[in-house]
Amino acid sequence: MKVVAFNGSPRKDGNTAKLIGNIFSELEKEGIKTELVQLGGNPVRGCIACMKCWENKDKRCVIKNDMINEYIEKMIEADGIIIATPTYFADLNTETKALIDRAGFVSLANDVLFKRKVGAAVVAVRRAGSIHAFDSINHLFTINQMIIPGSSYWNMGMGLAPGDVESDEEGLRTMQTLGQNMAWLLKKIQD
Secondary structure: OEEEEEEOOOOOOOHHHHHHHHHHHHHHHOOOEEEEEEOOOOOOOOOOOOOHHHHHOOOOOOOOOOOHHHHHHHHHHOOEEEEEEEOEOOEOOHHHHHHHHHHHHHHHHOOOOOOOOEEEEEEEEOOOOHHHHHHHHHHHHHHOOOEOOOOOOOOEEEOOOOOHHHHOHHHHHHHHHHHHHHHHHHHHHHO
């Protein structure tokens, strides 16, 4: 079993990555392989609504000058998908939105590629807006018939400067519980 996580933050080792790391620790304790993909800070283009993915049905986006097709392949191969974002103006950032829109269209155009995979949204936030960003990611998961594990709170951690999230005890516990529940669910699905 494998879980791939996309760090939407341009801060490679910032709060979003630290939250993912807490989930990964729990998954790895259960023997689940993990892969972190640095999405944020890389140039990715948003969906252009050309609908070629519906025409071609080749599990790829027609835009080929960025890494999104490689990311879609990783999502197809994984049993679980984590999409993590910092909160920008009470929502997710542009790189995360581009992944959601393009991977989501490709999945739906190809007979729902992500169906019954486990999906988890993770949000780093300074103060407010995390629930909206959390919902935005979960919209991708639900329309793609994915299974979403719960946790002890919404999957968010609070902090401004890189590393601040490490002092958010409740946020860290939420990530640990999420990792435990994700591992349990993945194993149940595999049985």
